[in-house]
Amino acid sequence: MLSLLSAPLLAVLATLAPAPQEAGTAPAAAAAAAPKPLRALVVSGQNNHDWRFVTPELVHTLTETGRFEVTVTDTPATTLATAPELAARGELDVLVLNYHGDRWGEAAEQGFLRAVEQGVGVVVVHAANNAFPGWTEYERLVGLLWRDGTGHGAYHAFDVPVVDRYHPITQGMADLQQHPDELYHRLVPAKGAEWRVLLAAYSEPKTGGTGRFEPMATVAQYGKGRVFHTPLGHTWTGVPQSQATWHDPQLRRLVARGTEWAASGAVTLAPEPLNWLTAEERQQGFVSLFDGRRITQFRTYRGGAPLATSWRVRDAAIEHVAGGGGGDLVTAEQYEDFEFRFAFRVAKGANSGVIWHVLETEAATYMTGPEYQVLDDLTARPDPKHGVGALYDLVPAATTAERRPAGAWNDGRIVVHKGRVQHWLNGTLVVDAPCAGPEWQTMVQNSKFRDWPFGKSAKGHLALQDHGDEVAFRNLRIRRL
Numbered sequence: 321m322l323s324l325l326s327a328p329l330l331a332v333l334a335t336l337a338p339a340p341q342e343a344g345t346a347p348a349a350a351a352a353a354a355p356k357p358l359r360a361l362v363v364s365g366q367n368n369h370d371w372r373f374v375t376p377e378l379v380h381t382l383t384e385t386g387r388f389e390v391t392v393t394d395t396p397a398t399t400l401a402t403a404p405e406l407a408a409r410g411e412l413d414v415l416v417l418n419y420h421g422d423r424w425g426e427a428a429e430q431g432f433l434r435a436v437e438q439g440v441g442v443v444v445v446h447a448a449n450n451a452f453p454g455w456t457e458y459e460r461l462v463g464l465l466w467r468d469g470t471g472h473g474a475y476h477a478f479d480v481p482v483v484d485r486y487h488p489i490t491q492g493m494a495d496l497q498q499h500p501d502e503l504y505h506r507l508v509p510a511k512g513a514e515w516r517v518l519l520a521a522y523s524e525p526k527t528g529g530t531g532r533f534e535p536m537a538t539v540a541q542y543g544k545g546r547v548f549h550t551p552l553g554h555t556w557t558g559v560p561q562s563q564a565t566w567h568d569p570q571l572r573r574l575v576a577r578g579t580e581w582a583a584s585g586a587v588t589l590a591p592e593p594l595n596w597l598t599a600e601e602r603q604q605g606f607v608s609l610f611d612g613r614r615i616t617q618f619r620t621y622r623g624g625a626p627l628a629t630s631w632r633v634r635d636a637a638i639e640h641v642a643g644g645g646g647g648d649l650v651t652a653e654q655y656e657d658f659e660f661r662f663a664f665r666v667a668k669g670a671n672s673g674v675i676w677h678v679l680e681t682e683a684a685t686y687m688t689g690p691e692y693q694v695l696d697d698l699t700a701r702p703d704p705k706h707g708v709g710a711l712y713d714l715v716p717a718a719t720t721a722e723r724r725p726a727g728a729w730n731d732g733r734i735v736v737h738k739g740r741v742q743h744w745l746n747g748t749l750v751v752d753a754p755c756a757g758p759e760w761q762t763m764v765q766n767s768k769f770r771d772w773p774f775g776k777s778a779k780g781h782l783a784l785q786d787h788g789d790e791v792a793f794r795n796l797r798i799r800r801l
Contacts, residue, residue: 366421441582473528
């Protein structure tokens, strides 16, 4: 699509503003090992949009990445007066503005500007660009504003192409597909402002738009502070359908990456949204088993809905609470040959697993289904056949794969096809073995599973194991082979 649109897009966007000189930018690949959390303050408390819904969504958008520590102020007139001191103490890296209301007062406004000038980042979300007509420094910081002549068409789903793929925020990012939102048009440039457009969207006349491409994400510089601005993020009070805007993992990932860049000058977060199928995965026939918000495609083994005290949704993941009980979760559907991709995170010393070809004929899932071992083996130092990525008690995982520590996310993959099974860990093949036939039967006879009806079925459920410990799963995608 972009190959067809790039010329008119660039022609339109080039007329908007010159690109600012940016300081402190770095490529997305410059992620440091276990970077310290970035401190974000969400500025809220007044808005003509549903800030009571959006502010918690912004908090979740940032915290679910594991990159941020987030606090909220609903009293910016008081809090922002101390912003320079918070930054000097290392307690503030970025301000996230979900505010459109009364002026903050001299002390808070000067504190805000001074903190940004000294290097605190700013994120401007949707109606925050409506705020403070006549406050020229705020207007110059934001760059593009809702002022006389600005508007939008009907709330609808639309594509948001990336038009600048060289900025750290957008490196590796796909276009946003059918994002539900308001599409602001004819934003007014502030006097003296400079900015750089990263994403834009076509404002369709059929939905009340302008018939031209409108900027949907920009970056700028104010003193030493980096500014990320998106007119996306609309949610009306009393219109629950508009909450779909923030349910979209694409927007959440864009805002998280924009906030990380504003806070640090670099982007370490992966460009792919959480719990989202890529275009390639869709073409390959993958389906998602979890949307990051609700557990709908799993149930308890031989039971019903998961217990909220044992399995819960947290940080866009299905998490088992340590000691919470509840039993294993199994997929609603059964699978024969398949490829299952997933991410997992374990607490220190924690044990769990993904079990496949599970039948609900026995007391436990592991009595019928083979297991991809999920474990903090950097702490546990287990028997190799019980290590992370192993075909549990049958085939050890190769030691060539990266093993990430407790609290870090790992990528797993299980491929079962034509009587063989492969396990992948963090992009490396660690198990390639038969799962049917004479060699398989010999392996089972030499294991702890020999007395059970184990590994006999060519079809069954997938299970997420409750081993009593804290473990989390997300990015759950499967396709039938």
